[in-house]
Amino acid sequence: MTDADRPERAPGADRDVAVVGGGPAGCSAGVFLARAGLDVAIFDRGRSSLKRCAHLENYPGFPAGIDIETLYDLLHDHAETAGCDVVADLVESVDRADRGEGFVVTPQEGDPIDARRVVAATRYGGEYLRGLDDEAAMFETHEHAGERHESFDGAYADRDGTTPVDGLYVASPSEAADTQTVMAAGRGARVARRVVADARIDDGWWEDVADGVDWVRREAELDDEWTDRETWVEWFDDYRAEDAPVDPGSDRYERVRAAAIDDARSSYVGPAEIESRAAAGHEALARHLDADAIVDAVDETALLAAMDDEVVREYVDADADRPEVGE
Known part of the structure; x- marks a missing residue:
């Protein structure tokens, strides 16, 4: 989508969409939203339920599983590459804007922002949304591991994330099965598609x-x-x-x-663009991998063959310019 085709924001809106939650659902939603040309901020409070896992072994594409920190970094890198701003801040409140359209999103440390739409993608705790709708309808309380938690009522949002509050969408897991990372990511994508469609409809599409x-x-x-x-x-x-x-x-x-x-x-x-994107994808993934693991996993002959003379010269020249320890 070009800038000329970008759906118009509500007057005074800083962002088209604010996503609350930087886990699999929130980042998946952010990627789809940003790729459709929407201006997106993802607020990551750093307490994604994903981080409670020791190792993830059922996410497609990682045959031996993937450690949580690496996956978390990949999720955020993907969101930022797509065009999202990932904000390391806790959202304290989401309130209706004075103009009657859109929301004011107030984080714990940063300045408040206006957003035309909000996607709630937090597993636990929706206290930042209190006052937007009937709390009994929005939330349910349950026990887990001896602790009481509050989460969104599974019946509050429709399957596509829409809610009775115009502009508010819920991508948080709504069923027990949604707690699986791959399902949470899928829910974020499904909700994002609905948000994109609604933004386009506001801009005259049908x-x-x-x-x-x-x-x-x-x-x-x-x-x-x-x-x-x-x-x-x-x-x-x-x-x-x-x-x-x-x-x-x-x-x-x-x-x-x-x-x-x-x-x-x-x-x-075309073929050249496909090859270019494939190379960029491999490079982006490699940046998140341990160098020793790459050396151990790749055949030595193939690894040396990949390091052509120019690459080796650049490495040697850089090493020669590097000061000795103690200098």
């Missing part, structure tokens, strides 16, 4: 068009016909015009059609 997807596909999947923008225009008019709430040919219809087509076409990339 439901069938606003409910998009987030993927990257190969240009090779497009035949010659679909490389022509006019084919996309004809397809949109054939399949979207009938349910449009405005007349085809109106300024609003043409603006939404152009933005939706741009969004769809931008998801297709």
Whole structure:
């Protein structure tokens, strides 16, 4: 999504979305929101229930499991790379803005911010939302390991995270199964898609068009016909015009059609871009791995072959310039 296609914020809003909770649900939501062009702040209070785990062994993509600190760092790195600001602060309160639209999010240490929408992604404790709605409907209290905890009532939010409070969404685990990390991440993504759709609807889109997807596909999947923008225009008019709430040919219809087509076409990339993204992905992952583990895991011959002469020279030159201990 380009800046021109970005949904407009409510007047005075600092952020499009404030996500409260920097665990799997919150970071997953943040990635989908930011990739759709929304301005997102994730408040991480540092007490994600994920950190109570000793080791995570059922998250796809990590055959031998993954230690919690590394996964947590990867989640935050992914959110920041997508465009989110991860704020290391505890949210003390979320209140309705004086203008009647949006919210004022007040952290413990930083300055309050205005946000058009708020996604609650904390497992325990929703005290920061008190006063926004009927507390008996929002929360439930239960015991765990001899301690009493308060969490969101599983029936308070719909499956897509929407709540009776306009602009407030809940991505917190709503069922016992949701406490699994991979399920929490999936819930965050599902809620984020609803938020993106609502932001687009506020900007003039309609439901069938606003409910998009987030993927990257190969240009090779497009035949010659679909490389022509006019084919996309004809397809949109054939399949979207009938349910449009405005007349085809109106300024609003043409603006939404152009933005939706741009969004769809931008998801297709060529071989060079695929290779570039793959390399960037490997590099980003490697930054979070222990260097000794990489050396132990990779065949020595392959490792040396990967270090071409230029890389070796750069390393040797840097080492030569490094001062000796005690200098």
